[in-house]
Amino acid sequence: SPPPGxxxxxxxxxxxxxxxxxxxxxxxxQPGQANISCTTNRQISGTVRTVGDNFVIVEDDAVAGAxxxxxxxxxxxxxxxxxxxxxxxxxxxxxxxxxxxxxIAFFTKEVNLLTDPxxxxxxxxxxxxxxxxxxxxxxxxxxxEIMWLRAxxxxxxxxxxxxxxxxxxxxxxxxxxxxxxxxxxxxxxVLGGGDLGDFEHIWLNEGMSHIAEEVSGFFRVGVPTRxxxxxxxxxxxxxxxxxxxxxxxxxxxxxxxxxxxxxxxASLSVGNPDDSFPMRGYGYLFLRWLGDRFGAATPENLIxxxxxxxxxxxxxxxxxxxxxxxxxxxxxxxxxxGENLTWDELLAEYFAAPATIDAVAAPPSELRFSTWDFPxxxxxxxxxxxxxxxxxxxxxxxxxxxxxGASSTSNFEVxxxxxxxxxxxxxxSHPDMLVEFTATSGANVPNGARASVIVVRTR
Numbered sequence: 001s002p003p004p005g006x007x008x009x010x011x012x013x014x015x016x017x018x019x020x021x022x023x024x025x026x027x028x029x030q031p032g033q034a035n036i037s038c039t040t041n042r043q044i045s046g047t048v049r050t051v052g053d054n055f056v057i058v059e060d061d062a063v064a065g066a067x068x069x070x071x072x073x074x075x076x077x078x079x080x081x082x083x084x085x086x087x088x089x090x091x092x093x094x095x096x097x098x099x100x101x102x103x104i105a106f107f108t109k110e111v112n113l114l115t116d117p118x119x120x121x122x123x124x125x126x127x128x129x130x131x132x133x134x135x136x137x138x139x140x141x142x143x144x145e146i147m148w149l150r151a152x153x154x155x156x157x158x159x160x161x162x163x164x165x166x167x168x169x170x171x172x173x174x175x176x177x178x179x180x181x182x183x184x185x186x187x188x189x190v191l192g193g194g195d196l197g198d199f200e201h202i203w204l205n206e207g208m209s210h211i212a213e214e215v216s217g218f219f220r221v222g223v224p225t226r227x228x229x230x231x232x233x234x235x236x237x238x239x240x241x242x243x244x245x246x247x248x249x250x251x252x253x254x255x256x257x258x259x260x261x262x263x264x265x266a267s268l269s270v271g272n273p274d275d276s277f278p279m280r281g282y283g284y285l286f287l288r289w290l291g292d293r294f295g296a297a298t299p300e301n302l303i304x305x306x307x308x309x310x311x312x313x314x315x316x317x318x319x320x321x322x323x324x325x326x327x328x329x330x331x332x333x334x335x336x337x338g339e340n341l342t343w344d345e346l347l348a349e350y351f352a353a354p355a356t357i358d359a360v361a362a363p364p365s366e367l368r369f370s371t372w373d374f375p376x377x378x379x380x381x382x383x384x385x386x387x388x389x390x391x392x393x394x395x396x397x398x399x400x401x402x403x404x405g406a407s408s409t410s411n412f413e414v415x416x417x418x419x420x421x422x423x424x425x426x427x428x429s430h431p432d433m434l435v436e437f438t439a440t441s442g443a444n445v446p447n448g449a450r451a452s453v454i455v456v457r458t459r
Contacts, residue, residue: 017056026142031114033116036128047059054079057075067164071164087183090212125175173247204328206279229372263412397423
C-alpha cells in the first residue's frame with residue numbers, strides 16, 4: 001500500500017515503477033468527440049517504456065511498436081535535461097499524488113480518438129484535471145500526474161493518420177506545454193488548497209504554456225532571455241533549427257494570426273472558452289512583454305538573462321486565494337515589482353509596445369520587448385521561407401496621410417482588451433491635427449466602454 005498521505009498509485013502500488021511494468025490507466029475519453037468525462041471510465045492497458053528522473057514514459061499497448069526503445073530513451077533524456085528543469089523553475093513543482101516521484105507521459109490512442117467535428121485541428125495532447133481530483137468528485141480519476149500524448153498511427157486506425165516522425169517532432173514541446181498546465185493546476189489545488197473551480201482562465205493558461213515552450217527552446221540551444229534575439233540566434237543549422245521548429249515556430253505563427261487582425265480576438269471575459277490561434281498569440285505575446293517588463297534583471301534564472309521566472313511562478317500559483325485572469329496578473333505584478341497598476345494602465349503600455357518596435361529608436365523600457373527583436377526575427381523567417389511565416393512582421397497599422405484641409409473617416413470595432421492601430425503622417429509643414437473617436441452613431445463613446453486612445457509620437 002502507498003505511504004501515509006499518498007493516494008493510491010496507478011502503477012500497481014509500486015512507489016517507483018520499473019521498465020516493462022504493466023499498468024492500467026482510467027480514461028474518460030469519449031471517442032469521436034472533443035470531450036472527456038468524469039463519468040465515462042474505460043481502462044487502458046499500458047507498459048512502462050522508460051523511467052527517468054522526472055518522467056515515466058508509458059506506451060498504450062494498442063499502439064505498441066511504432067516508437068522504438070531508442071526513440072523513447074532519447075525523448076526521456078530530452079525531457080529530463082531540458083523540459084522538467086525549466087518548467088519547474090518557471091511554474092512550480094508537481095505534488096506527486098501517486099508517490100512515484102515522477103510524472104507519467106502517456107503515449108496513447110485515446111488522444112487520437114478525440115476529434116472535434118467542427119474543427120480541422122488535430123488534438124495533440126492534454127492534461128486532464130480530473131486525474132488529480134478525488135474520485136468522489138471525478139469517478140475516473142487516476143489520482144496521478146499524467147500527460148496524455150498523441151500516439152503514432154500510420155494507418156489511421158484510431159483517427160487521422162499520424163506518422164512516427166510527426167509524433168517525434170512534437171513530443172518535446174508538447175510535453176513542455178502540457179506540463180505547465182499540470183503544474184499550474186497543482187499549484188492551485190493540491191498544493192494551494194483550492195479546488196477544481198480555481199483553474200486559471202484559458203487565455204492566460206494557454207499563454208503560459210506557450211511561454212513554457214519558448215523558454216524550454218531557449219534552454220535547449222543555450223540562449224538567454226532579454227537578448228534581442230533574431231532568427232539566426234535561435235535557428236543555426238542542425239539541432240538549433242530543429243529546436244526552433246519544435247519550440248518557437250508555432251508560437252510565432254500564433255502571434256502572426258493575432259497581430260494581423262488584433263481586434264478580432266475574443267474578449268478575456270470570465271469563463272470565455274476561446275483558445276483559438278489568435279487568442280493564443282495574444283496570451284503568449286502579452287506574457288512575453290510582461291516578463292520583459294516586470295521580471296527582475298537579477299539574479300539570472302536557469303536560462304539566463306533575467307529573473308522573470310519569479311513572476312511566472314507567482315502567476316502560476318494564483319496567490320493565497322487562487323486568483324485568476326486579469327486580477328491575478330495585477331496581483332502578481334504588484335508582488336514581484338511593487339508597482340500597483342490598473343488593467344487599463346497595463347494595456348496602454350502593452351499595446352504601444354508592438355507599435356514602437358521599429359518606429360522609435362529607443363522606446364521607453366516600459367514599451368520594449370527585450371527578449372526578441374521581432375522585426376528582425378520575422379524578416380529572418382521570411383528570408384528562410386519558414387512555412388506560413390514569409391510576410392515579415394505582421395502588425396500593419398492603417399496608414400492615414402494628413403494634409404491641410406484633408407479629412408478621412410475609418411469605421412472599425414474593438415473588442416474588450418484589444419486595440420486598433422493607425423499610423424498618422426504628414427509631409428512638409430506640420431498642420432494641426434484633430435482625431436475624434438466616437439461611436440458609430442457619431443455620439444460620444446459611453447464612459448462605461450472605458451475606451452482609450454494611446455498616442456506615440458515617433459518624430
